[in-house]
Structures are given as C-alpha cells and as structure tokens.
Amino acid sequence: MTTESDSAIEAASDTLIALSHSIHAEPELAFGEHRSAAKIVEVLRDTGFEVRTGVADLPTAFDARYGSGELVLAFCAEYDALPGIGHACGHNIIAAAAVGAGIGLAALADELGVTVRVIGTPAEETGGGKVLMLERGEFDGVGAALMVHPGPFDITGATSLALADIAVSYVGREAHASAAPEYGRNAADAATVAQVAIGLMRQHLIPGQQIHGIVSDGGAAPNIVPGHSEMLYYLRATTAGLLDDLRERAGHCFEAGALAAGCTHSIRTVSPTYTELTPDPWLVQAYREEIIGLGRAPLPVEEEGFRPLGSTDMGNVTNVLPGIHPVIGLDSGGAVTHQEAFAAACITESADRALLDGARALTATAARVAVDPGQRARLLEGAGRR
Structure with a gap:
C-alpha cells in the first residue's frame, strides 16, 4: 500500500530538502515565523492542499487539508527557531517532514478514506502555539496527530517534562x-x-x-x-x-x-x-516497526524513559488526543539540541535523510492505523467526542 506514498515522497524529495534548507537559512522566533510559514504553505498549495492561513487568530499558524474521508489524520509542523543559535532544535526538519508525510498520505487519501491535515503550529520554543490552537478548536475532529523531531539518535516512545515558563x-x-x-x-x-x-x-x-x-x-x-x-x-x-x-x-x-x-x-x-508527552502506545509501536524497516536502530524501549526531551507543547496535544512525537536520528558529530553545532548538522546529508525517513515512517504509521478496523474505530470514536 505504501508504494504509492513512497513514490510521492520520493518525487517531492528535492522540494522537501530545499524547503528544510530554506527555513534553516532564515530563522525566525516565536510568532514571527512569517517567511517560514509562507514557504511551507506555498509547497502545500502546489501539491494540491487547500490551505487556510492565520488560523486560531495566530498570523503564522495554518491548516492545510487534502481529501474528504471521515478519519482525520494530522501532521504537526513546527518552524520557530531559537534566539542567537537559529535552528539548533531542527524545526526546519520537523516542518519539511510534516509536509512530506502530508504529501505521502495524500497519495493514499481516497483509498484509505482519510482527510489529511498538515497543521502549522508556531511558537513551540516559547509561546505554546499548540496549546493556544487546542484551546481555540483547531484540533477538534482530529483522530490522531503525528510529528517527528530530530535528535542525535532515534527514540520512538519519546517522553518530555511538563513545563512552567x-x-x-x-x-x-x-x-x-x-x-x-x-x-x-x-x-x-x-x-x-x-x-x-x-x-x-x-x-x-x-x-x-x-x-x-x-x-x-x-x-x-x-x-x-x-x-x-x-x-x-x-x-x-x-x-x-x-x-x-x-x-x-x-x-x-x-x-x-x-x-x-x-x-x-x-x-x-x-x-x-506545557504538559508531559503521553505518546499513544499503538502508534508508537507501529512507528517503531516502520523505522526499523527503514534500517534505523532506535534506542531500546527500556532506555527511552531515561532520556526526556526537555518540554514541548505537543505534550498538551497528546493529553487530549492520540499522538506521537518520536525523535528521528541524524549524525550530529556528538552535538545535542540547542547547540550551534547541532544547528549546523540540521542541513547535512544525514539530516536530509532523517527528514525523508521521518516523512515515510509517519505516512506508513498513519496508513496502518487507517486500515486497522479496531484502531480506526477507536480514533473515530475519540474524535467524535471532542
């Protein structure tokens, strides 16, 4: 089933890599990501998505949709940078992987009976864009929300800490x-x-x-x-x-x-x-199997809890609806997130592979949940209650 989606992602690979590098070259801070959001929206519109901008009363937030199936599956894009050190958290990769996953799943939308959404969520580093968008109804009706975050190694069931700023x-x-x-x-x-x-x-x-x-x-x-x-x-x-x-x-x-x-x-x-991440176990396992199939070696499950990922407003999303926030590994030369060397690593060949692998794994995970009768019913029931 995923052959068609893999082909769609492969066909868009140059565009996705260019998008990642372009966002990286012009880092923008929370709620000021005007150029970054516009670049992402342009790619989505060019690939057939209907896009609303300025959603949830946030000028740099957007909602892109493709298809009309009853099950709504969303990929979250982040694109804000850090002051002084730019994209040292790799949000350029997050954004491009979300777009790639959206393109991949859109190729299967009719077959799977899904509506694909790519939700542009500003201000993750500070500002809580996803929290505001949750409160203002932008995640209403979503069956599951998925995204990947770059890091020095692969973590499937990534956890995070609750945060007061x-x-x-x-x-x-x-x-x-x-x-x-x-x-x-x-x-x-x-x-x-x-x-x-x-x-x-x-x-x-x-x-x-x-x-x-x-x-x-x-x-x-x-x-x-x-x-x-x-x-x-x-x-x-x-x-x-x-x-x-x-x-x-x-x-x-x-x-x-x-x-x-x-x-x-x-x-x-x-x-x-920000609340702590509570990743959905079924989606985590499906994603884990997919990245292993891509030749990746994620951390053993028993070690995942010892490496919390700071804090993220995606935690709030996963406490309201099923979702995952795995880490996709890249060769950072020993650097960790929020270091200048990690920012430099986020536009390397390894980083480009990470964004494409992340897009493929997210797409395949979404396709698997859509065709599993029990899981599809679970997501539809949960979305109907929200």
Whole structure:
C-alpha cells in the first residue's frame, strides 16, 4: 500500500530538502515565523492542499487539508527557531517532514478514506502555539496527530517534562550607590537571594523536577541602586502534579528574595503550561516497526524513559488526543539540541535523510492505523467526542 506514498515522497524529495534548507537559512522566533510559514504553505498549495492561513487568530499558524474521508489524520509542523543559535532544535526538519508525510498520505487519501491535515503550529520554543490552537478548536475532529523531531539518535516512545515558563519581577527603589545607598532598595539583590535559595533547594527536589533560569534585567549602571530586576525561569517536572509542587516551592524562594531585599515582587506566566508527552502506545509501536524497516536502530524501549526531551507543547496535544512525537536520528558529530553545532548538522546529508525517513515512517504509521478496523474505530470514536 505504501508504494504509492513512497513514490510521492520520493518525487517531492528535492522540494522537501530545499524547503528544510530554506527555513534553516532564515530563522525566525516565536510568532514571527512569517517567511517560514509562507514557504511551507506555498509547497502545500502546489501539491494540491487547500490551505487556510492565520488560523486560531495566530498570523503564522495554518491548516492545510487534502481529501474528504471521515478519519482525520494530522501532521504537526513546527518552524520557530531559537534566539542567537537559529535552528539548533531542527524545526526546519520537523516542518519539511510534516509536509512530506502530508504529501505521502495524500497519495493514499481516497483509498484509505482519510482527510489529511498538515497543521502549522508556531511558537513551540516559547509561546505554546499548540496549546493556544487546542484551546481555540483547531484540533477538534482530529483522530490522531503525528510529528517527528530530530535528535542525535532515534527514540520512538519519546517522553518530555511538563513545563512552567515564568518571569519574576522585583521592584525596589533607586538611589545613588555611593552618595546615598541607604535610600535604595536593591532589586538585583532580591534576585540574587532568590537564586541562592533556589540553588539550595535543588538538593531536595523530587527526581524529575528541574529548575533553571537567567537574569534578564539586573540594573542599568553600577552607580544606580537597581530599582527593578527580572528573572526568566523554566520549571519542569515529569508530571503536571509534580510541576505544581515545584511551582509552590520555587514561589517561596522568589518571595524570600523580595523579603530579604525589602522589595516587592510579582510572577507572570510567559507561555501556557506545557504538559508531559503521553505518546499513544499503538502508534508508537507501529512507528517503531516502520523505522526499523527503514534500517534505523532506535534506542531500546527500556532506555527511552531515561532520556526526556526537555518540554514541548505537543505534550498538551497528546493529553487530549492520540499522538506521537518520536525523535528521528541524524549524525550530529556528538552535538545535542540547542547547540550551534547541532544547528549546523540540521542541513547535512544525514539530516536530509532523517527528514525523508521521518516523512515515510509517519505516512506508513498513519496508513496502518487507517486500515486497522479496531484502531480506526477507536480514533473515530475519540474524535467524535471532542
């Protein structure tokens, strides 16, 4: 059955590789991926998809559809980059693989009785584009959502951590740091005390909890007592419940900084909370068999849980409907995601193979679930409830 889809992906391979490289060459940050989204939409329209842009009130989100079958299967495309280091998370590969999978499954749409969707989801690195699109109904009626993410090796049942993305602001009082320091209340000191408290708390974190951050505003000049400071922090945990626990404990550390320095403080949410990935077991196993058939050697199943993939808003999707977020391996020369060397590796021959293999494996997985009577009924029933 997949011969026709493989042929479609092979015929589009030059276009898909060119798309990946073009997105990589012009990295754009969260909610500002205008050129990247336009490039993807152009390819999809050229291959027969009907595309709506600016969906869910997000200018760089889109929804591309092909076919009219009752079972709706979606491939998620990401295309935002990281500040300073560009596509060091390989979202150019994610986008091109999603387009390739869409093209591959479209070749089988009538035969399988499916509607194929490629959903353009901006702002994964920060901003939670998928969370917003879920809340605004863009995933309604979808039976399953699939995507692949590049990494140094193949992981089929990839997991992730729940994430809270916050900004902590302190307000004190400016004063001359030499002539009248007693009149000041140092907001940068508040941030320092909070960081020390967090550092001490780390020893007592529950396994799976993480906290890390930066000082984004520490003052304007050495001779001015800082009247304002800000820290950006990520709080992570293996489950949403453990994340709530960490949020409460970290909150006490942030409050301690304010109390010690005589400042006030506030905490705001930067991005919607990301929940942990809960990949669908049937889809994971089908995908695993497909990539092994392509000559890949994924991590043993028993090792997968020891390598969580940071955090992703795809976790929110997989907690609402069946989905997978496997890692497709490429030769990164020892580099890992969010390193400049990994960004460079994402336009190599190995990366190009990864995007094509990812597209083939996603297509084959989607085709398998569509023709399995029990699984098809499960997905249709779930989609009907949403």
